Amino acid sequence: MASPKTGQPADGSAPRLEGLRLEGLAVGYRAGRAGRRTRTVLAGLDATAARGDLTVLLGPNGAGKSTLLRTLLGLQPPLGGRVTLDGVDLRSLGPARRARRIGAVLTERVDVAMMTARDVVALGRHPHTGPTGARTARDEAVVSWALAAVDAEHLAARALDELSDGERQRVMVARALAQEPSLLLLDEPSAFLDAPSRVALAALLRRLARERGLAVVVSTHDLELALRTADQVWLLGRDGALRAGSPEQLTLDGRIAAVFDGDELRFDPASATFTPRPPVVGTARISLPTPAATAADGRDEPDPRAAALRGALERALARAGWAVRAAGPADLEVAALAYPAGGRPVDGRVGPGGNAGGEAGFRCAADGVTRALATIADVAAWARAQADARAARAAQTGAGPASRADGGARS
Numbered sequence: 185m186a187s188p189k190t191g192q193p194a195d196g197s198a199p200r201l202e203g204l205r206l207e208g209l210a211v212g213y214r215a216g217r218a219g220r221r222t223r224t225v226l227a228g229l230d231a232t233a234a235r236g237d238l239t240v241l242l243g244p245n246g247a248g249k250s251t252l253l254r255t256l257l258g259l260q261p262p263l264g265g266r267v268t269l270d271g272v273d274l275r276s277l278g279p280a281r282r283a284r285r286i287g288a289v290l291t292e293r294v295d296v297a298m299m300t301a302r303d304v305v306a307l308g309r310h311p312h313t314g315p316t317g318a319r320t321a322r323d324e325a326v327v328s329w330a331l332a333a334v335d336a337e338h339l340a341a342r343a344l345d346e347l348s349d350g351e352r353q354r355v356m357v358a359r360a361l362a363q364e365p366s367l368l369l370l371d372e373p374s375a376f377l378d379a380p381s382r383v384a385l386a387a388l389l390r391r392l393a394r395e396r397g398l399a400v401v402v403s404t405h406d407l408e409l410a411l412r413t414a415d416q417v418w419l420l421g422r423d424g425a426l427r428a429g430s431p432e433q434l435t436l437d438g439r440i441a442a443v444f445d446g447d448e449l450r451f452d453p454a455s456a457t458f459t460p461r462p463p464v465v466g467t468a469r470i471s472l473p474t475p476a477a478t479a480a481d482g483r484d485e486p487d488p489r490a491a492a493l494r495g496a497l498e499r500a501l502a503r504a505g506w507a508v509r510a511a512g513p514a515d516l517e518v519a520a521l522a523y524p525a526g527g528r529p530v531d532g533r534v535g536p537g538g539n540a541g542g543e544a545g546f547r548c549a550a551d552g553v554t555r556a557l558a559t560i561a562d563v564a565a566w567a568r569a570q571a572d573a574r575a576a577r578a579a580q581t582g583a584g585p586a587s588r589a590d591g592g593a594r595s
């Protein structure tokens with residue numbers, strides 16, 4: 185049994201490091217004279233974020249992600265309930281002890297004119313240095329480690345206000361790491377990062393959680409990456425509820441789709457990706473050449489060219505308004521006649537030797553007309569023209585295009 189005040193077990197054994205726990209937490213804002221008027225954004229939140237885990241906070245705009253993170257960081261008081269870190273109530277921690285335990289990267293821009301990236305990272309040591317603020321050799325080593333951990337050693341001597349948004353973001357993560365916290369909170373840290381840097385940051389946060397036993401809670405709008413990398417998701421719904429679970433569980437439960445599906449976007453639980461949802465004009469079917477590849481040891485392996493080609497064709501057809509079906513009759517048919525040479529990305533002509541001669545790569549049919557087309561771009565343009573023609577015919581007869589439910593896109 186742990187002492188509620190200190191979190192230390194009464195028997196003197198090593199403290200149990202349970203990470204972050206929200207118990208009936210309510211967050212929001214106080215306004216009016218003496219803060220008597222309150223605006224509750226989220227209430228009754230119960231969840232944990234274990235040490236060693238990457239917990240990703242997801243929710244639509246305005247759901248309360250920043251409000252929750254700011255409350256966990258102590259920048260605004262809870263309106264109710266409590267938050268503990270390793271069993272210790274955060275309200276019992278003064279600012280200095282709190283700063284030693286919780287590192288954060290928020291969306292606010294920090295004004296640090298004339299400081300180098302290394303100086304800024306060194307600010308993270310502030311909670312650990314004595315009253316003089318003098319840094320020891322260990323402090324300097326931690327600063328160097330933090331810069332290296334985010335792959336920003338080459339930025340150390342640069343002035344922070346001369347860095348790009350992405351470079352700056354990495355430095356701010358390093359500053360939080362330099363605090364050597366047990367809880368790391370990040371509010372949309374990948375907002376300014378390019379795709380490879382986002383993947384690298386997610387991998388870094390996972391590694392830090394694992395290797396240093398940190399509880400990491402990160403909010404993001406990058407759902408697809410979050411669902412691939414998170415150990416746990418805290419999902420804020422439009423109803424103000426927080427549902428915690430593994431990405432797979434929340435995907436299969438339909439919770440992710442319930443929060444994020446919209447008129448324009450649909451969450452596909454099979455691929456855990458979002459696809460645009462244009463009006464459906466009819467059904468389409470794709471056929472591919474028989475895949476050639478089998479593994480050298482004789483075991484059958486899926487031919488990666490087949491998946492790439494099918495995916496590219498599916499996206500092109502869906503964008504034009506066709507609901508692609510796996511089998512059965514369809515209004516529009518696209519048959520690829522060959523794979524691109526050498527398994528290169530499918531972005532141009534298809535056929536033996538790259539189809540340099542310009543011969544047909546696809547045979548396409550719709551509404552009784554058959555066409556031979558050379559490239560995927562040709563197929564996309566043709567599918568779009570067919571969709572426009574169908575929509576125009578439907579408008580003339582007053583029938584309207586097939587509904588989404590009819591077309592099967594909104595399964």
Ligand SMILES: Nc1ncnc2c1ncn2[C@@H]1O[C@H](COP(=O)(O)OP(=O)(O)OP(=O)(O)O)[C@@H](O)[C@H]1O
Binds near residue numbers: 223244245247251
């Ligand atoms: N200072 C404030 N006073 C009162 N209400 C606020 C304040 N700041 C934010 N809010 C409101 O709190 C709610 C939650 O906002 P919050 O910024 O936490 O959402 P979010 O999930 O982080 O949104 P986003 O994804 O758009 O960044 C919103 O309705 C917002 O208008």
